[in-house]
Amino acid sequence: MPNAAMPRSxxxxxxxxxxxxxxxDRSLATVLHLSLAMKRPLFLEGEAGVGKTEIAKVLATSLNRNLIRLQCYEGLDLSTAVYEWNYAAQMVEIRVSEAAGDTDHDELSKNVFSERFLIKRPVLQALQPSLDGPPVFLIDELDRADEAFEAFLLEVLADNQVTIPELGTIRAAEPPIVIITTNRTREIHDALKRRCLYHWVDYPDAARELQIVRRKVPGAPERLAEEVVAFVQRLRAEEDLFKQPGVAETLDWATALTELNEMALDPDMVSDTLGVLLKYQDDIERVRGSKARQMVEDIRKDLRRSEMPAL
Incomplete structure (x- = not known):
């Protein structure tokens, strides 16, 4: 399938x-358009579950590009993220050469440290030429990686290249479409941010979140969708929770209640299914029972009030 054209506006x-x-929203579309037009990495920051990773997946699908994902974690190193040598194959090659009487060590060294024995990890894969065009390179949850790896990425983001001591510098003919996400568990260094365009991905307002639920959970009854979104919006605005529910949790909850054939929020069912929406026991206990019942009643009143015709 041919590549889709880049958006021009x-x-x-x-x-x-x-x-x-x-x-x-339009602000996200604006910075994404600029990132594509300027061929600059896009740095997306925000709470977990607001849709940062999904943007890279959507881009890859919409533009018909390969998606290369580097999931970051503490202890991530070059052998996992960039490349490593196939040591077992190199040892076999050395023994075969020695058995054949090849004693030119310089030539043997060049041979075993050739691209034939190179195992390419996500960073190197993202810099390789492709008939499908530059891939979408997702560097996911960079804040989980160590600062040393963050410093290494500066060469990749600034010059679209990596240096392998045995082979030299490998540079991309065309820069990949780079999306970097972080949940802000730690601050990312300014030197890396300067190489990117930046956008904070916030929780959606009620109207947009309802639109998302309608799109992603089409089987949800309209009243249930409205009350689920209103409940989640009220939780974020009024409750001091350890972890606010993201859009992903809203969708999971709407899906779960739809599977249970609920047509609207029922206070008892809300309490029984809070583990789909909230992920910490202290948060669940704060909302369960009388609090959930009162919130459902308040939501119903607000929705009825909004449906009343203006005098």
Whole structure:
């Protein structure tokens, strides 16, 4: 399948995202359009579950590009992220050469440290030429990696290249489409941020979150979708929770209640299914029972009030 054309405007970027089922606001579409036009990495920061990773997946699907994902974690090193040598194959090659009487060590060294024995990890894969065009390179949850790895990425982001001592510098003919996400568990160094365009991905407002639920959980009854979104919005605004529910949790909860054939929020069912929405016991205990019942009643009153015709 041929590559799709890059969006030429903010409106086309919005349409691209919408066509893949991603409900974005105009500010996100603007910075994404600029990132694609300027060929600069896009640094997305925000709470977990607000849709940062999904943007890279949607781009890869919409533009018909390969998606290369580097999931970051503490202790991530070059052998996992960039490359490593196939030591077992190198040893076999050395023994075969020695058995054949090849004693030219310089030539043997060049042979075993050739690209034939190179295992390419995500960073190196993202820099390789492809008939499908530059891939979408997702560096996910960079804040989980160590600062040393963050420093290594400066060469990749600034010059679209990596240096392998045995082979030299490998540079991309065309820069990949780079999306970097972070949940802000630690601050990322300014030197890396300067090489990127930046956008804070916030929780959606009620209207956009309801649109997302309608799009992603089409089987949910309208009243249930409205009450689920209103409940989650009230939780974020009024409750001091250890971890606020993200859009992903909203969708999971709406899906779970739909599977249970609920037509609207029932206080007892809310308490029984809070583990789908909230992930910490202290948060669940704070909301369960009388608090959940009162919130459902308040939501019903607010929705009825909004439906009343203006005098």
């Amino acid at each position: 903010i409106d086309e970027t919005l349409a691209l995202l919408d066509g893949a089922g991603y409900v974005a």
